[in-house]
Each structure stands twice: as C-alpha cells, then as structure tokens.
Amino acid sequence: xxxxxxxxxxxxxxxxxxxxxxxxxxxxxxxxxxxxxxxxxxxxxxxxxxxxxxxxxxxxxxxxxxxxxxxxxxxxxxxxxxxxxxxxxxxxxxxxxxxxxxxxxxxxxxxxxxxxxxxxxxxxxxxxxxxxxxxxxxxxxxxxxxxxxxxxxxxxxxxxxxxxxxxxxxxxxxxxxxxxxxxxxxxxxxxxxxxxxxxxxxxxxxxxxxxxxxxxxxxxxxxxxxxxxxxxxxxxxx
Numbered sequence: 001x002x003x004x005x006x007x008x009x010x011x012x013x014x015x016x017x018x019x020x021x022x023x024x025x026x027x028x029x030x031x032x033x034x035x036x037x038x039x040x041x042x043x044x045x046x047x048x049x050x051x052x053x054x055x056x057x058x059x060x061x062x063x064x065x066x067x068x069x070x071x072x073x074x075x076x077x078x079x080x081x082x083x084x085x086x087x088x089x090x091x092x093x094x095x096x097x098x099x100x101x102x103x104x105x106x107x108x109x110x111x112x113x114x115x116x117x118x119x120x121x122x123x124x125x126x127x128x129x130x131x132x133x134x135x136x137x138x139x140x141x142x143x144x145x146x147x148x149x150x151x152x153x154x155x156x157x158x159x160x161x162x163x164x165x166x167x168x169x170x171x172x173x174x175x176x177x178x179x180x181x182x183x184x185x186x187x188x189x190x191x192x193x194x195x196x197x198x199x200x201x202x203x204x205x206x207x208x209x210x211x212x213x214x215x216x217x218x219x220x221x222x223x224x225x226x227x228x229x230x231x232x233x234x235x236x237x238x
Contacts, residue, residue, distance in 0.1 A: 001121065001130055001132065001146075001147050001178065001180070002014060005167055005225055006053070006220075007046055007218065007220055008182065008183045008218070009182070009185060010149070011050075011054050011056065012121060012132070014122045014123070015057075015119045015120070015132070016054075016056050016058070017058045017119055018050055018054055018056040018058070018059045018060070019059075019061075019062055019182065020047070020059075020060075020062070020185040021062035021064065021099075021150070021152070021184065022062075022064045022099070022152070022182075022184035022185055023043060023061060023064065023065050023185050024064055024067035024101065024184065024188060025043065025065060025067060025080060025083075025186075026066055026067040026068050026072060026073045026076045026079075027067040027186060027189070028040070028188060029073030029074055029076070039079070039186070039188060040078065040082070042187060043186065044079065046185075047083055047086055047185075048086040051087060051089070051090045051092060055092070056090075057091075058093045058095060058119075059087050059092045059094050059095070060095045060096075060134045061095070061096045062097055062099075062134050062135065062136055062149060063099025063100070063102065063135065063151050063152060064100070064102060065080075065109070066102050066104060066105060066108070068104065069104075071104075072107070076108065077108060084111065093112065095111070095114060095117050096111065096112070097114055097136055098113060098115065099136035099138060099151070099152065115135065115142070116133050116135045116143055117133065117134040117135070118134075119132040119133075119134065131145045132146065132147045132149060133148050133149070134148075134149045134150075135150060136150060136151055137150025137151060137152040137153070137204040138152045138203065140206070141206070144175065144177070145177055146178065147177060147178040147179070147180060148174060148177055148206055149180045150179065150181050150182070150206055151181065151182050151183075151184065152203055152204045153181060153192055153202050153204055154183060155167070155168050155191065155192060155194045155215075156183065156192060156193050156194065157195060157215045157228070163190075163191060163193055164217050165183035165184065166194070166215040166216060167215070167216040167217075167218075168180070168181040168194065168214070168231075169181075169214045169216055170212045170214060170230070171212070172212060173207060173209060173213075174205065174206040174207075179207060179213075181206075181213075194210070194231065195231070195235065197210055198211075210231055211230060211231050211232025211233075212230050212231075212232065213230060213231050214227065214228060215227075215228040215231065215234065216228070
C-alpha cells in the first residue's frame, strides 16, 4: 500500500485521502498545569498545513478526536470548528471514526461519523483495488479488509535515549490483513516506546505479530523519511 507519511499523518495518493489519529482535543485544558501548552494553535496550524499541501478529497480522523470522557473543557468547540473550517476551505470531506476517548463526540460533532471508514485504493493491477478500512483500533473491526489504518497506541521508537513518534507498518497482522498504525497527531501524549513490545503489549487487538512491524520515522526538519528493520530484528541492533 503506497502512502506518504508527513507530520504524524499519512496521505494516500491513489485515494486522495489524508488520515490522522489521536488529536485528543481538550487534553491541554484538562492537564493539571497552570500555563496552557498551545494545543489549539498547534493542531490548527499543522492540520491546515497538511490540507494546503495535499488538498485531499477526504480527510479522516482515525479515532480519539476528543480527549475527555465526562466533560468538555473550554476551547474544545473552538478547536473543532477550526479543524472543520480548514477542511472545508480546501473542499475536503471531514470524517471521524470514533475512538475510546470519544463518548461525547455526538454532543459536539455534526459531521460524518463512521465506526469503520472504507477507502477503495486503486492499484492498477488486474487483482483489483485495495480495501482499506480506517478505524481507531481499540476494538476488533467488524468487517474484513486488505489493510487497516489505525491509531490508539501512540507508537514511538526510542533511539539513543530519545523517543520519536513513529508509524508501524506490517503485513499478516489481524486475520492476515496489513496494519498501518499512526502516531498520535497531538504532540501532548508522551507516546509508548515500542522497541521491546510484543503483540500482547499493544492495546490494539489488530497487532498480532509485533516482531514483523516496521517502524517508520518522519524527520520533518530534514524533510526525510527513515525506515527501520522490523521490530524483531531491530531489537538486536539497538
């Protein structure tokens, strides 16, 4: 499956779709700190830059658009409105697949909501298009797919003592399908270092063979995408 990783999101060129996960809008206001951490400005600036770059026909949030379970902190509606407006500015359909942090989503979101969003990705091969399902990944999907694009675990990789957000990409995962796990789009979650993790350590049931997952790190400052060996091999090198 061809995809372009950029700033914790991916662009699927054959489907003209932008996907990100785990924005956790409201985490800033819910944090026990005196000074705000700049969530609103950061999310809107980076989200807007991706939309301006690709002008995708569709933009999908793979779960955890929101952060709070019981109440909505101040500023959430303003941020959601800003995200929606930026998608509308480039004519992109904005779709949300609910995550485990989204029980209040219906209270604040009137746009398209689908538990599992299907994307048909043209391949040009006689075998037909790829059936790609975008979902949060916190529970087993209800439909089969060739690939699942998920979030939920906030993967990072630790190299020389520094954690970097990473994508995890691998075939033959949940029921033989491929899985592409995205890092959290929000910069606020600390993330989970996947270096030594096995399938049982992941919260997502879609990861069934962690050793086969290949970490991908996007270095925005160098405009470079770094691909690493599968975790099973990488553990012996780090």
